[in-house]
Amino acid sequence: MRSCMRSPGTGTENPWDTGDGDPWPAEKAGLRYRRTDLWIREETGIVPLSVSTDRIGVPALRIARALAIEDKAGNGTVVEVYPAAAFYVAKAVDLDDVPVQLPDGTTRVAHIAACGGAASLKELTETGEPHYEPLSCGRLQRHEDKAAYRWHGYYRLPEEYGGRVISVRHHQNADDDRRELNRTENLRPIPEGSKDFARLHVLRRDAESINRGVEDSLFINRATAKGWRRQMVDLLGHARLVNAITLARCRARERLVPAA
DSSP, rough: OOOOOTTTTTTOOTTTSSSSSSOOOOGGGHHOOOOOOOHHHHHHOOOOOOOOSOOOGGGHHHHHHTOOOOOOOEEESSOOGGGGGGGGGGOEEEEEEEEOOTTSSEEEEEEEETTTEEEEEEOOTSSEEEEEOOOOEEEEEEEOSSSSSSEEEEOOGGGGGTTEEEEEOOOOOOOHHHHTTOOHHHHSOOTTHHHHHHHHHHHHHHHHHHHHHHEEEEETTTTTSSSSSHHHHHHHHHHHHHHHHHHHHHHHTTTHHHHH
């Protein structure tokens, strides 16, 4: 089955023809190629790669023509976006409103949010823009309930809030589900930029490498032991084996004499 895009206003099924003899803007050389590129194509027959757009950009050029889009700044109904940029912009979501009693007896509400994975205090600037101040985490602690363990972080508020320490939960609950908030996705116990993150993140590659090594050693991806305790013994044994082999190879390479 063949699918194609119907040209606007013509009723034809030729995606290259607009009906008025004017080609789609994607095919206009001035939108895709420099004069140098056109000269190279004319003289040698080689089609240079476009510096402005490639195949993925052609649909955007066509839809701009089909919808008669003139403003791509976001003021209209169609907005041009760059999805990859979202990975470089800190995501911020509201978490909890915590009433805090100040030393003078009054109560002030601390708006706790997650910004870039870190628990932060949210306040509005004079222009109404949100400002997020990361909070210092004193400790992470797990609390046992009827079902399992729940993690909480204890964060110190600024002096204007009395410098009090508040508890922020890190686990999901029914209230988060009703708000369609994925707390564990947005709030990290050890966010990027913290001193513990810099110390522990370097170990991630080794941990993933060990896990992959264990998986590769399994017969048709089946565990060699039943139960998490037995599997933990297998994992520790595998780690000791890797360490012993590594130490032996290092000693052989550096010609070290083992201590008696």
